Amino acid sequence: MKKLITLLFLGLFGISSLFSQELPKKFEIPKKYENYHKGFLLPCYNFYLGEQLVHNHRYDIDNDGIVDVSELYHVMGFNERGQTMITEYPFFYGFDINNNQNFELDEILYDKAMDGLNGNEVWLNEYKISERTI
Ligand SMILES: [Ca+2]
Numbered sequence: 001m002k003k004l005i006t007l008l009f010l011g012l013f014g015i016s017s018l019f020s021q022e023l024p025k026k027f028e029i030p031k032k033y034e035n036y037h038k039g040f041l042l043p044c045y046n047f048y049l050g051e052q053l054v055h056n057h058r059y060d061i062d063n064d065g066i067v068d069v070s071e072l073y074h075v076m077g078f079n080e081r082g083q084t085m086i087t088e089y090p091f092f093y094g095f096d097i098n099n100n101q102n103f104e105l106d107e108i109l110y111d112k113a114m115d116g117l118n119g120n121e122v123w124l125n126e127y128k129i130s131e132r133t134i
Pocket residue numbers: 060061062063064065066067068
């Protein structure tokens with residue numbers, strides 16, 4: 001009986017450690033960006049990223065006229081009024097963490113699933129490294 005309990009315990013422990021390995025890496029963006037959607041939305045525009053037409057949303061969270069967060073969406077098409085139709089969620093999120101008005105690779109999150117900021121995103125610099133090792 002004691003052996004069975006030990007086996008059960010080991011089994012449960014084994015299963016739980018397996019689950020913890022499968023959980024996505026803990027995702028954290030700097031606290032100052034937590035409610036960036038409440039910031040001032042600067043004029044948006046479409047542009048080509050390679051051959052892909054994309055749409056950006058740019059947010060100024062401290063209202064100094066300088067972009068702090070930029071989102072990139074895929075363009076799905078245009079409606080009859082000529083308005084750009086975009087995906088529900090972005091595929092890129094840029095956070096100007098070092099405040100130099102550029103979005104470096106380690107300041108851009110790539111969300112392959114395009115399902116909102118939920119922890120399954122990768123920083124672009126880490127994504128490139130993992131691609132290289134495959
Ligand atoms: Ca700003």
